[in-house]
Amino acid sequence: MELTIAHWLxxxxxxxxxxxxxxxxxxxxxxxxxxxxxxWVYNGSIIEGFTAIFNANLVAAQELxxxxxxxxxxxxxxxSLRDLGADRKMIQPIQKMMINGHVSYFVLVGVTYVISxxxxxxxxxxxxxxxxxxxxxxxxxxxxxxxVAIAIAGQGMALSSDYVVxxxxxxxxxxxxxxxxxxxxxxxxLSFIAGGTAILLAYFLYRKSIRTKDDKxxxxxxxxxxxxxxxxxxxxxxxxxxxxxLFATIVPLVLVGVxxxxxxxxxxxxxxxxxxxxxxxxxxxxxxxxxxxxSTVAFGREHALDYITNHITDGFVFAFKAMGxxxxxxxxxxLGSSDFSGNILSLDENPPALLxxxxxxxxxxxxxxxxxxxxxxxxxGIITGLDGSGFSGLPITGALAASLETGTIDAxxxxxxxxxxxxxxxGGTLVAWSxxxxxxxxxxxxxxxxxxxxFFPVILGLFVSTLxxxxxx
Numbered sequence: 248m249e250l251t252i253a254h255w256l257x258x259x260x261x262x263x264x265x266x267x268x269x270x271x272x273x274x275x276x277x278x279x280x281x282x283x284x285x286x287w288v289y290n291g292s293i294i295e296g297f298t299a300i301f302n303a304n305l306v307a308a309q310e311l312x313x314x315x316x317x318x319x320x321x322x323x324x325x326x327s328l329r330d331l332g333a334d335r336k337m338i339q340p341i342q343k344m345m346i347n348g349h350v351s352y353f354v355l356v357g358v359t360y361v362i363s364x365x366x367x368x369x370x371x372x373x374x375x376x377x378x379x380x381x382x383x384x385x386x387x388x389x390x391x392x393x394x395v396a397i398a399i400a401g402q403g404m405a406l407s408s409d410y411v412v413x414x415x416x417x418x419x420x421x422x423x424x425x426x427x428x429x430x431x432x433x434x435x436x437l438s439f440i441a442g443g444t445a446i447l448l449a450y451f452l453y454r455k456s457i458r459t460k461d462d463k464x465x466x467x468x469x470x471x472x473x474x475x476x477x478x479x480x481x482x483x484x485x486x487x488x489x490x491x492x493l494f495a496t497i498v499p500l501v502l503v504g505v506x507x508x509x510x511x512x513x514x515x516x517x518x519x520x521x522x523x524x525x526x527x528x529x530x531x532x533x534x535x536x537x538x539x540x541x542s543t544v545a546f547g548r549e550h551a552l553d554y555i556t557n558h559i560t561d562g563f564v565f566a567f568k569a570m571g572x573x574x575x576x577x578x579x580x581x582l583g584s585s586d587f588s589g590n591i592l593s594l595d596e597n598p599p600a601l602l603x604x605x606x607x608x609x610x611x612x613x614x615x616x617x618x619x620x621x622x623x624x625x626x627x628g629i630i631t632g633l634d635g636s637g638f639s640g641l642p643i644t645g646a647l648a649a650s651l652e653t654g655t656i657d658a659x660x661x662x663x664x665x666x667x668x669x670x671x672x673x674g675g676t677l678v679a680w681s682x683x684x685x686x687x688x689x690x691x692x693x694x695x696x697x698x699x700x701x702f703f704p705v706i707l708g709l710f711v712s713t714l715x716x717x718x719x720x
Contacts, residue, residue: 250608253289257583257601260285264579265627265643268634275572278579285582285601286592295593302591303578310421310587311577314414315570317532318367319562321412324535325366326558327542328494334374336495338362341379348387348457352396355383356446359400364411365502368401368674369682370565375401376689381472387458390468394690395449395700398676398683403705404442406637407670408435411506411531414570415670418638419662422577422645424586429659430645433720434666437712441667445701445708452704471691490545498538505534573639580642584649606650617656618717624648624661625713628668635681637674644669660720664713671709676701 260281264274282303287296328334341358345351358379362371380393408431409415416431423430458464509530543555581587583602592598624644631640644665652658675681679694687694 250604251289253285253599254601254605256285256288257281258605260579261583261602261643264576265630268631268640272634273572274634274639275575278575282575282579282582282591289599290592298593299582299591300578302593303582304574306581306587306590307574307577310581311418311570311574313529314417315563315566317412317529318414318566318569319559320532320535320539321366321562322370322565323555323558323562324498324539324542325370326561327539327546327554328498330546330554331494331542332491333494333498333542335378336491337499338374338378342382345379345382345386345388347460348383348389348392349454351383351386351388352392352450352457355379355388355393355396356400359397360405360442363401363405364408367412368397368406369685371401372397372682372685372689376472376686380690381469384465384468384472385460387460387462387465389453389456389458389464390471390690391692391696391700392449392453392456394686394692394697395453395704396446397690398686398697398701399442399445399449399704402674402682402686403445403671403676403708404438406674407441407667408438409670410435410438411502415638415641415666416663418573418577418641419645419648419666420659422580422584422642423649423658423662424584425649425658425662429657430662430666433660433716434663437663437667437716440715441671441705441708441712443708444711445704448704448707449700453700472689490542494538494542494545498542501534501538502531505531570638572636573642576639577642580646583646602646603650606647615653615655617653620651620653620656620661621664621713621717624651624665625668625709628665629672629677629709632669632672632675633678635673635675635678637670637672637681640669640673641666656717656720660716664716667709667712671705676705 260277263277264281267274267277279300283296283300286299287293290296325334338358341354344354355375359368359371359375362375375397380390380397383393384390407415410431413427413431416427416434420427420430539555539558543558544551547554578591580602582591583600585598585600585603588601589595589598624647627647628640628644631643634640645662648658648661648665651661672678673681675683677698679698683697684694687697
């Protein structure tokens with residue numbers, strides 16, 4: 248097909264956005280400017296350019312608002328459990344399992360993964376570092392190795408699949424124009440492969456540093472933790488022991504039951520219950536709201552109306568801080584898809600597919616290789632994650648996945664690979680300016696040293712998972 252000036256401008260701004268990410272700068276400005284200029288040139292009207300900026304952000308917000316809601320409700324539930332002190336009681340029994348440093352490493356991995364899968368890793372980090380890391384250090388696990396375990400299991404393996412909350416696969420799938428399930432299921436499998444590789448490799452690399460319980464260096468590491476975790480996760484009340492124990496039992500059982508039910512409906516019963524993709528996330532969110540209502544009433548019946556309002560408000564604030572910048576970026580890449588460009592450009596028919604057309608125009612110069620496509624999307628994902636936000640790159644990798652789809656590898660697989668690259672990098676395990684700072688801060692270790700410890704296991708894990716994706720999907 249014949250490329251127009253709008254096509255070339257779209258390609259130029261796409262490269263500018265990727266280049267800006269490489270230099271760790273915000274990409275909202277070039278995304279908004281690119282949307283305006285491309286719409287102006289395509290329609291030949293500056294008025295249409297102004298209109299397109301608003302339309303692009305509105306379309307993106309409409310497509311992604313369900314993501315904001317699920318984050319809000321899950322975080323509000325966590326805040327209400329924190330009021331009761333139930334969040335602490337949920338994981339206190341696990342301390343008894345930490346009989347030595349080697350066992351402690353894998354216990355930290357397992358607990359971090361499960362909690363992060365339901366509540367996201369960043370809100371879970373203070374809880375884990377306050378309760379489990381000191382117990383692991385007393386058992387002989389160096390605090391740096393504990394930080395590695397938390398980062399790989401939470402910021403990497405759990406967040407890169409995001410299988411329960413499904414923010415990441417929803418972003419990837421929406422940008423690729425496919426069903427969320429097509430990304431979520433593959434991302435889950437690939438996250439296990441990447442995470443399992445990274446976790447085992449990190450263990451074998453650093454196992455010689457694991458100490459005995461009576462080693463004096465354990466006390467040194469405990470001192471590093473003391474100043475950062477003493478005031479973390481203290482419940483607002485000390486007289487709700489019964490309710491704390493009750494919700495510490497009910498909430499994990501209910502959430503695990505929800506996941507088991509969804510898996511049963513999908514894999515065993517053979518019935519398509521409608522709980523796949525976005526509907527599944529809505530189911531989890533609805534259950535979280537009911538648990539939030541109950542826990543808020545348990546904390547203070549006379550003030551329940553105010554408490555639940557505050558928790559939901561705090562949840563929305565967190566959601567918009569985490570996801571707000573994604574909207575204009577998604578708007579720009581939605582402009583490159585024919586599924587959304589019509590609404591953005593106010594066209595009734597023949598909407599352009601700017602990004603798809605650009606990629607298609609290069610197909611004649613590139614070998615049609617699923618391996619090349621997979622590793623190209625992985626590298627783009629890693630580059631987009633360099634800005635320290637694993638989610639801002641997902642509209643890019645999702646859109647590219649749809650454009651690079653071939654007869655031997657589908658868009659869902661490519662989107663899942665790009666998702667892993669972006670989130671493992673910026674979500675984060677490989678950049679010091681990401682939420683990895685929180686882990687380093689609470690553990691009292693250098694964030695740059697933590698990045699260096701993570702680098703080789705994570706990169707190898709991503710390489711192996713991408714290779715497996717090409718072979719099995």
